[in-house]
Amino acid sequence: VFQDFDLAAIYVSDAQYNRNIYFDTSPQAVRLYLLYNHWVLKVLLYFFILVDLSLALFEEPAVVPLPSWVTMLVELLCLLVFTLRLIHYAKVIPRDKFWKDPKNICIIVILLLTLVDMIIYGALKAANCYGVRWSRVLRPLLLVNVTEGRQLRRAFRSIRNALPQIFYVFLLFMFSVLMFSLMALKLLGKRGLTTIEGAPYFTSYLEIVFDLYVLVTTANSPDVMMPAYNASFVFAIFFILYILINTYIFMSVFLAVVYNNYKKYLKEEVRQLVRAKRHKMVRAFAVLQEQKEEGGDPVVSQASWNQVVHLVQPDISNAHRELLWSVCDDKNQGAIGKVAFVQLADLLNIEVITIKSRPHPLNSLCPAFYQSAPSRLLCRMVQHRAFVIVYDLIILVNAVFIGLDEENPMIANSEWVFLALYMLEILLKLYVFEPRAFFSRHSFWNWFDTIIVVSALVATIVNSAMKSSGGYTSRQILDIVFILRVLRLIRVVDSIKRFRTIINTLIRIGPAILTFGQLIIVVYYIFAMVGMELFKNKVKFYEDTSDPAKAYCGNPLLKGTAFAQLNYCKNNFNNVVSSFILLVELTVVNQCSGFATVTHMSARIFFVIFHIMVVIVIINIFVAFVLEAFFVEY
Amino acid sequence: VFQDFDLAAIYVSDAQYNRNIYFDTSPQAVRLYLLYNHWVLKVLLYFFILVDLSLALFEEPAVVPLPSWVTMLVELLCLLVFTLRLIHYAKVIPRDKFWKDPKNICIIVILLLTLVDMIIYGALKAANCYGVRWSRVLRPLLLVNVTEGRQLRRAFRSIRNALPQIFYVFLLFMFSVLMFSLMALKLLGKRGLTTIEGAPYFTSYLEIVFDLYVLVTTANSPDVMMPAYNASFVFAIFFILYILINTYIFMSVFLAVVYNNYKKYLKEEVRQLVRAKRHKMVRAFAVLQEQKEEGGDPVVSQASWNQVVHLVQPDISNAHRELLWSVCDDKNQGAIGKVAFVQLADLLNIEVITIKSRPHPLNSLCPAFYQSAPSRLLCRMVQHRAFVIVYDLIILVNAVFIGLDEENPMIANSEWVFLALYMLEILLKLYVFEPRAFFSRHSFWNWFDTIIVVSALVATIVNSAMKSSGGYTSRQILDIVFILRVLRLIRVVDSIKRFRTIINTLIRIGPAILTFGQLIIVVYYIFAMVGMELFKNKVKFYEDTSDPAKAYCGNPLLKGTAFAQLNYCKNNFNNVVSSFILLVELTVVNQCSGFATVTHMSARIFFVIFHIMVVIVIINIFVAFVLEAFFVEY
Numbered sequence A, B: 001v002f003q004d005f006d007l008a009a010i011y012v013s014d015a016q017y018n019r020n021i022y023f024d025t026s027p028q029a030v031r032l033y034l035l036y037n038h039w040v041l042k043v044l045l046y047f048f049i050l051v052d053l054s055l056a057l058f059e060e061p062a063v064v065p066l067p068s069w070v071t072m073l074v075e076l077l078c079l080l081v082f083t084l085r086l087i088h089y090a091k092v093i094p095r096d097k098f099w100k101d102p103k104n105i106c107i108i109v110i111l112l113l114t115l116v117d118m119i120i121y122g123a124l125k126a127a128n129c130y131g132v133r134w135s136r137v138l139r140p141l142l143l144v145n146v147t148e149g150r151q152l153r154r155a156f157r158s159i160r161n162a163l164p165q166i167f168y169v170f171l172l173f174m175f176s177v178l179m180f181s182l183m184a185l186k187l188l189g190k191r192g193l194t195t196i197e198g199a200p201y202f203t204s205y206l207e208i209v210f211d212l213y214v215l216v217t218t219a220n221s222p223d224v225m226m227p228a229y230n231a232s233f234v235f236a237i238f239f240i241l242y243i244l245i246n247t248y249i250f251m252s253v254f255l256a257v258v259y260n261n262y263k264k265y266l267k268e269e270v271r272q273l274v275r276a277k278r279h280k281m282v283r284a285f286a287v288l289q290e291q292k293e294e295g296g297d298p299v300v301s302q303a304s305w306n307q308v309v310h311l312v313q314p315d316i317s318n319a320h321r322e323l324l325w326s327v328c329d330d331k332n333q334g335a336i337g338k339v340a341f342v343q344l345a346d347l348l349n350i351e352v353i354t355i356k357s358r359p360h361p362l363n364s365l366c367p368a369f370y371q372s373a374p375s376r377l378l379c380r381m382v383q384h385r386a387f388v389i390v391y392d393l394i395i396l397v398n399a400v401f402i403g404l405d406e407e408n409p410m411i412a413n414s415e416w417v418f419l420a421l422y423m424l425e426i427l428l429k430l431y432v433f434e435p436r437a438f439f440s441r442h443s444f445w446n447w448f449d450t451i452i453v454v455s456a457l458v459a460t461i462v463n464s465a466m467k468s469s470g471g472y473t474s475r476q477i478l479d480i481v482f483i484l485r486v487l488r489l490i491r492v493v494d495s496i497k498r499f500r501t502i503i504n505t506l507i508r509i510g511p512a513i514l515t516f517g518q519l520i521i522v523v524y525y526i527f528a529m530v531g532m533e534l535f536k537n538k539v540k541f542y543e544d545t546s547d548p549a550k551a552y553c554g555n556p557l558l559k560g561t562a563f564a565q566l567n568y569c570k571n572n573f574n575n576v577v578s579s580f581i582l583l584v585e586l587t588v589v590n591q592c593s594g595f596a597t598v599t600h601m602s603a604r605i606f607f608v609i610f611h612i613m614v615v616i617v618i619i620n621i622f623v624a625f626v627l628e629a630f631f632v633e634y
C-alpha cells in the first residue's frame, strides 16, 4: 500500500485550521501548496495589502504628499506581488476550479481595472488634465478576496443573506418616514414658521424627508422639532410619535431581523465547516489506510498515525502525542478505524494544559535556600488573599495620586515608589510561581502587568534622564508614561470575580472584533475614497487662528452656520485620515448638515447610504454578535 | 353534595383572566368579590387615578392655574375613592392576607403620606410660607399598586430581577469611564486647550467624567472631541476607542444582560401563571365534583358543567357550549374527570370563528336581484385581485395630489373625487361581503378604512360648509382633514404580503406597548415632579419675540451659550407638559448642558440617574421585548 504521509498531513492540517482549498494532489502541486500556506508568504501578502491601502495617505489629497510616480511605482509593485500570489494559487489548484472560483475572478478584475486606471491617470497627468484615481475604491476588496480572507467573506455573506429581509423592513420604514413627512408638510408647511437660521420651516417635501430621516439617527434632535414646538406644544406629540415608531420600534425590528438571520446563518456555516472538516479527514484516512485482516475494515496503524501527527505538529511532545493516541485507540488495538481517525483534527485543536506542576528553577538550583522557613513563609504570604487585597489598595491609592497634580515634587517622586512596589510584586510572584507557568499563553493578566510595568519603568527612566540632562521633557514620552500609569489601574478589576467573567467574555470576543474591524475598514475605505472625490477642500481647517477664513472653514457658504460656529472645520474629507475620523463621527451621530450646505442637496444621498450600510446593517450585526457571545457565556 | 355554582364560576373566571386574588369563600365575600371585579368599578378607579395624575396640570407650576383649594378638594375626593376601593378589597380577602400583601401596605402608606403632605402644605400656605407638594411623586405608584396593575407590577419585577446583573456591568462600565477620564485629564488637561466657549478644556476631573458619560449617549458628539482633534488628529483615536468600548460594546452588553434576564423571567412568570390557573381550576372542580360510582374517581356532570359555563359566559351560544363539552368529554360519558375539567379555562379563551358563512342580507331580502347576472359580475369584480390593484393605484395618485399645493382649486376639488372613490369602495365591499363579517372584530383594516374615510368625509363637509358660509377656515378642522387624508394612504401596505406580516406583528405587540407606556409614565411622572421642583423657572420661554430676555431664555447665565442660541428655551421644567416633552428629548438625546449651566453642577446627577433608569434599563427592556416578539413571529 502506498501511503503519502505528506498529503495526509496536509489534509489533517487543513481540517485543523478549517482551510478549504481543493488543491491538486500531484507531488509538485502538494509541495507548492505547502509553500503557499507558509506563514511568511501570508504575512508578506498582508504587508503588501497594507502598503496598497496606505497609499491613500500619500496620494492627492494627501496627508504626506509624494510625487505621483512614487506612489504609482509602489502600487505597481503591490500589483506584481498580488499577481504572483495569484499565479502561485493557480498552480496549486486544478485549472477548472481556479476559473470557477469567483474570488479569483474578482482579484483578476481588480488588478486589471487598477492597471487600466493607472494608465489612464498617467496619460491624463501627462496631458495636464484632471484625472480621478477611481480604482482606489477597489483596493479594500482585495482584503475580502484573498484566500486568507475567509472570516471576512463569511461576514459579508452573512450580510448578503440578511439583505432581503432587511430590505422589506427598510421599505416599510421608508414608507413610514414618507408618510410622516407628508403629514409634516401638510401640518407645518403653511404656518409660516422659520428655522433658527431664518429659513422657511418644513416647506419642501424632500427637505422634510431628509430632516426626518436624520431625526431617526437622533442627530438633529431636538433642533428639528423646536420651531414647531415653539409654535405649539401639540406638535411635540407628532415628533414623539415619530421617534417612538421610527427610532425605537423600527430600529429594534432591524436589530431583530439582522440578529435572527445572523443566528440562522451562523448555524448553517458551522454545519458546513464540520462537514468540510470531516470530508478532509476522510480523505486523509483514505491515503493512510491499510487492510489489517482479510475482509476487515480498513484501519490506520499507530506508526502511520505517529508519522502524520509528527508532520502536522512537529513541536508536539511525545507525552502529548501518546495521550492523543490513547484517546483515539481506546480499545488498545494498535490501529484505529475511520471514526476514531476523523476526530484527530479536533483533538489537535484542544490545548492540553500540563497539570503536573514543574518545580521552581530556584528549587532545583539551591533547594536548601528555597525550602528554608523564611522562603516558605514568603511563598505563603504571596499566595495569600491578603496579598491581592494589599495590592488592590495600592492601586487605588495610586489612582488618587495620578489624579493629583504631578508638578508637585512629592507626587512626582511617589511615582518611583509605586513603580518599585509593582516591580516588587512581579518579582515576588516570579519567586513563588514557576516562571514558565507564570508567563504561559493563557495568563493574560500576568503578561499585561509585566509589559505595562516594565514599559512604564523604562519610559519613566528615559523621561527623567532627559529631564536631568537637558531640562527638556518630551511631550510624547510623558504621554506614554501617563497612558501606562492609567492602564496599570485596570488590573484591579481582575480581583473581583463578577468582573472577571464579563472581562473574559470581552477578551474572548476580541478576535472576532478583528474581523469586524476589517469589515468596517473595507466599507469606510470605499466611502472615504468616494467622499474625498466629492467633498475634498469644500471645508478647510486653518491651523493659523488669525486667518479670517477660519471663522467659516474657508467656504463662504458656511458663514453663520452652526457647522462653522461649532468649529467643525476639521471634520472634512481633505485627506484619508480626516475622512476616516469623520466617518466614525457619522457612524455615531449622522451630523452632516455642513456638507449638505456646501455641496449639492444630492450629497445627502451619500450620507443616507452610509447610514443604511454602516448603522442599520453593520452595527446591528456587531450588536447581534455581542449579544450572542454574551448569551453563550452567561 | 352541596355545589356552589357561583363560587365555581368565580374560580373558572379567575383562571380564565389570570386573576390572582385569594378571596374569602363566605357567600357575602363572594358577592362582594363579584362586585369588586365589575368593570364599572374598575373604569371608575382608573378614571380617578387619571384625575389624580392630571392634577399636576393645575397645580403650581401649572399649565392652567387653579386655586390650590380646588386641586386639593379634588385630590381629597380621589383619596376617598382609593380608600373606599381598598376597604372593599379588605372585605373581599381574608384579613391576614390583606396585611401580608405589600401592595396594600404601599397604597395605605401613599394615602397617609399624601394626607400628611396636604395638611403640611395647607398650613404652610396659610402661614404664607413656601411649601413643596412632595407627595406628588407618589401618585404614579398608585398605578403600580392597584390590584389591576398586574402587568405593570410584572414589568417592574422583571426590572428588579435584572438589576443585580445590570449593576455589575454598570460598575465595570463606570470603571471604564473613570479610567478614560483619568487618561483624558492627564493627556489633555495640561495642553492649554479651550472649548468653543473659551473655557479651559478637560482640566477638571469631574467635568471630564460627566462629559464622557454624556458622550456615551452620543449627545455631545463630536463637540466634546473637537478641541482635542483640532490640536492633533492622534487624540481622535482616544475618542474612537472610548466610543467603541463604552457606546458600542458596553451598551450591547447592557442589552444582552437585560434581554437574558427578561427571557428567563418571562419563562418563570409563564410557568407561575400556568400553575396558578391549574390551582384555581382544581378548586372549582372540588366545589363541583360528584361521586358517580362507589370508589370511582370524582367527576363533574354535564349539567353542573353547563351551569358553570353559563355563569362564566352568559352570552355563549348553545352550539359553542356543546362544542366545548364534546372537546372535554371526548369519550361521551356524560361526565368529565379532573384532567378534562382543568382545561376549561383555556378552552374558554379560544375564540371560535364561525366558519359557516352567513348569507348576505340582500340575498335574503331580494334574492332575484342579488343573484342576477350583473350583480354577480359586480361581486366577481370586487373580489378580483385587479380591484385591489386599482385601489392601490388610486391611493398612490392620491398621495401625489396630497403632496401638491391644496390652494389650487383643481387639487382642492379632486379631494371630493377621491373621497367619493373611497366611499364607493366601502359600499361595494359591503354589497359583496356580509356586513357582520366585514366588521368582525379581527378585520382591523376594514374598521380602519371605514373610520378614516367617514371621518374625513364629515370633516371635509364641515370645513367646506364653514368656508362657504363665512369664508372662514378653522385651522384645527383643516389639520384633522390633512391627518385623515395622510392616514388613509397607510392602507396601501396591507396589499403586500411581506409587509402584512411585519405590520401584524407590530399590531400584536400593541397591547404590551401599553404596559410599557404605563411604566414610562410612572418613571417620567416621578422625574417630572422632581425636575419641576429643581428647575422650575430657571429657563423661561417668551411668546413675545420682542422681549430682549428671549435671547437668553430669561436667565443671564445662559447668555451666549449654545442652549440659548439654538432657541431651546421651551425645553424647560416650568410645567408638567413641557417637563414630559423634555424628558422624552432626554431619552432620545441626553442634551442637558443648558440646565447644568443655570443650576449647580450637582444637577447633572439628576440627568445621569434619568439616563441610567430610562435608557439603560427601560429602553433596553423595550428593545428586548420587541426582539423577542419578532423572534417568536419570524
Ligand code: NA
Pocket: A217, A218, A219, A588, A589, B217, B218, B219, B588, B589
Ligand atoms: Na444619538
